[in-house]
Amino acid sequence: MLHDPKGGSFRFDAGAVCLDFAHTGGEGRYAVFESLHEPADLGEWLTQPPLGAVMTVPVTTGELTAAKALRQAIWDAAHDRAADRPLTAEAVATINRAAAEAPLAPELAADGTNAGWAPPVRATQALSTLAREMIELLSGPSSERIRECASDNCPLVFVDLSRPGARRWCAMERCGNRHKLRALRARRATES
Template identity: 85%
Template sequence: MRATATGRVLHDPKGGSFRFDAGAVCLDFAHTGGEGRYAVFETLHEPADLGGWLAQPPLGAVLTVPATTRDLIAAKALRQAIWDAAHAQAAHRPLPATTVAAINRAAAAAPLAPALTAAGTAEWAAPVRAAQALSALAREMIELLSGPLSARIRECASDNCPLVFVDSSRPGARRWCSMERCGNRHKLRALRARRDAAAHSPGEENTPPRP
């Protein structure tokens, strides 16, 4: 059953990993891979990979009907639509019509239904299908884009980082995908710049004497 915490560990194909919290499960899903130059980050290679991702918290949708190749194709189409919509919103551009249609198409499927167990806990009612989990992700994206946090959807402030997130913090001051990654890199660059500036600025000992 779904928990409240979001975020996943992302792995760089060149080595290294870091925890990235996009602030919404649908945005976490958008970072599971991609097309073109982002294909090197692909994690959903087979239907079982999709089922494994959906089963993890916070969504916790353990499929009782195994995901199919068709489900995987639909998942990647929704993932691309969420990615494109998030970047358009972050850049204050109109949402592409094809993107809107793809998200609405996924959201039209029946979503996951909660059920109460005899132990007083909650779970997703069976059967749990991939299409239901994708519908839940699409509906979350619709709520995000149409709700009060839509203006908080941002791209990482680093010049070469395309990761996108929703800043749900109270001050709304989040700039980086992760302080562990781009935030620290920015701090290091700023520190080097200050040191270089100090090293190249004339000191008092180099100041010419007054006449």
């Protein structure tokens, strides 16, 4: 669920956890969307599904700084790929640096029916897991399906997981409906 600082929220599925992470805030004009103010905010975000990584070691200020750098690199790389531009060396280096750390290690519960993350669970491991997912996304078959919302004022990026590969909007209930309403108004205005 994404929240607009002007009020309201909408369901948004970016199609990849790493892209969901890229939408937790940002720099410049995206600072109003910032949700990772303190290390504890990062820890809380990482505990949410689908990642569900409950930190057994408290998140540090350094890890928060690294998380924001990774987030920006994922954002930049996704937008570059969506626009069919070469990725920047800085974004690639930041993603690779995060991925080089040990990732989260899955662990099967004693009852054999549930899984979690083997302790200790650290933020650097979760960030590595997100970076590795972004590497797979950028270098795999879904790379060509990274899209930016077709709305002229929405910068959200997503992986188009629709069968025909025709998804245009971040969320139909938000940008898709706005587009349809504008088109309807334009048709009515020309018909009058």
